[in-house]
Amino acid sequence: MDTKELYREILNEHNLNPSHKKELPGANFTMNGINPSCGDNITLNLKVEDGIIVDGSFTGSGCAVSQASCDMMLDLVIGKTKEEAERLDGIFMGMIKGEADENQIEELDEAAALQDIAHMPARVKCAVLGWRTMKELFAKGEDCAMCSNPNCCGVK
Template structure:
């Protein structure tokens, strides 16, 4: 049977308690809001781009442990990366959470693999992907808030 500890791993609990890159970035950085109307999770993502590179990224807001930990892990994971690299990580992460195929190469997911347990709780996948959808929209230059519905 699936163990609850697989979902709420220590890394997730830790990132929820002490989220990394939690805060704001002023101009010229850009920001975008992400909202999960079903849960009320609300995140704001702040981005400093240096050409094609994510120079700095921060977030704030409120939500469940899965959404906060996922945002914290995401900011750690994409900081310093190119836009294309970040999108590749998102594609892999999305696959990790939504595909039944358990043979996904976890090693290439790095720390993000701790969120794999969310896959067994379909109603919670949106919590884990809210920050990523927001980043995706921000990188694409969108200005309208992102909603998971």
């Protein structure tokens, strides 16, 4: 089996049988992410305790790339600190831009299957939707995680 075929299998498996596509009771960080160019729409849920992402999930709909990428991202960040998750986000974005080296890309485990998305500009926004949503969630979440105003910024 060649590498591209293996990557397609990984992508299909995460799209058809996502481990993290479900509701997450007790999530203390929640944010909606939208890719208006193709209609992908996810809600990312994270449960963070003592600075560690102890669980995560997503709901919503979208293309195979957006759904698989979000599932793979959650595989990577659950059990990590916010800082570690942000570092992985930086590596993922670097990979998509063609700026990450092979050692960095190896850290992405199955998410490395999306490396060739960089050559498909129309699909880049799909691949980065979950990652971008997580980054925005962390950026706003510090101030808004306990906010009781649902119209404030979208972070629960």
